[in-house]
Amino acid sequence: MVGAARGAGFLSALTAARERVKLLGIYDPDPVAAQLFLAEHGGERTFPTFAEAVTAADAVILASPQHYHAPQAVHALDAGVHVLSEVPAVVSLEQASDLLAATRRGHAQYMLAENYGYMRSNLIVGAMVRAGLLGQLYSGEAEYLHEMKEAHRTSDGAPTWRYHWQVGRNGITYPTHSLGPLLEWMDDRIEAVSCVGTGRWTDSEHEMHDSVTLLGRTRRGGLVRTRLDLLSNRPHLWDYYAVQGTGGAYEAPRARGDGAKIYLEGRSPRHEWEPLERYAQEFLAPKYAHPPEGSGHGGSDIWPLLDFLEAIETDTQPPIGVYRALDMTLPGIVSEESIAQGGGWVRVPNPRTLTAGIGTEPGHEGSLS
DSSP: OBOHHHHGGGHHHHHHTTTTOOOOEEEOSSHHHHHHHHHHHOOSEEESSHHHHHHHOSEEEEOSOGGGHHHHHHHHHHTTOEEEEOSOSOSSHHHHHHHHHHHHHOOSOEEEOOOGGGSHHHHHHHHHHHTTTTOSEEEEEEEEEOOOGGGSBOTTSOBOHHHHHTSSSSSOSSOHHHHHHHHHHHTOOEEEEEEEEOOSOSSTTSSSOSSEEEEEEETTSOEEEEEEESSSSSOOEEEEEEEEETTEEEEOOOSTTOOOEEEETTTSSTTOOEEGGGGHHHHSOHHHHSOOTTOHHHHTTTHHHHHHHHHHHHTOOOTTOHHHHHHHHHHHHHHHHHHHTTSOOEEOOOGGGOOTTOOSSOOTTGGGO
């Protein structure tokens, strides 16, 4: 485990997989935090450096601050160690090239631990989409509204990594929770983005605007809209999604007391929403129906690790490999250029056509390169 604070979120999954995986230890640059993690959650030892942890392990879970995800993943992959990385995958186009190169020149597995697609409602919607009940999706919306100003400075007032990497940049700096489920349902990627913001009103010392909105044009001709707000004074809304297809529509709840609702043309009462849960028994896979106790974020936290282990054991592509991880991440990086231009449309690179790490001999992802 790399990163004591966020690493604790993976413990329910490690417990569920205790017959398949052993927690060797913890690396955290704060030795006190590492010792506390070890005492509370188990493991055999702490590691004084990241490199020593990689040398000892078969796989690492990267729960470090987001600007370390790609460099640490590259180091581990080059050592032949499998990587499950927290989100986002990278924080720059340079890191994207480095990560692609490492996955292409080696044979260790890489997976992004984007968990929001594993939420109960999202799993039901995804299954209904794959069954064709919503027809061809052409419009998607998502919002991640999470006021967390208390996380931008330590108790003694020093800036945290979030101060620099989440609200110290202007754009969609935390994109994957919103884009992950939408792009999976739409079976698509974003080719160009336009990003605008509200200006700085609530906490004007930060580079990020209070609320930032991204429009994305997809390869298939659809439109995606996401909103990120980490500063405004308001209740949280972490997981709002809506999609429109030729055969119907879905909308997540926006506030306490609301319910997830769906409309299926020709199946639902004419022009009336139905509760999504009405379709749970038919479309929620038994595998996901009963997440173990302690699995956070609506039961979703456990599934990325279990799917990661299955990919290693079967030597198959993980559900969110490097290309899908970058599809979810790169629109946010490019959004910073768009918002600086006043909302101009900016192309999003297709990671499948970037050449970093191609080399002369195809690797295990050669056919996708």
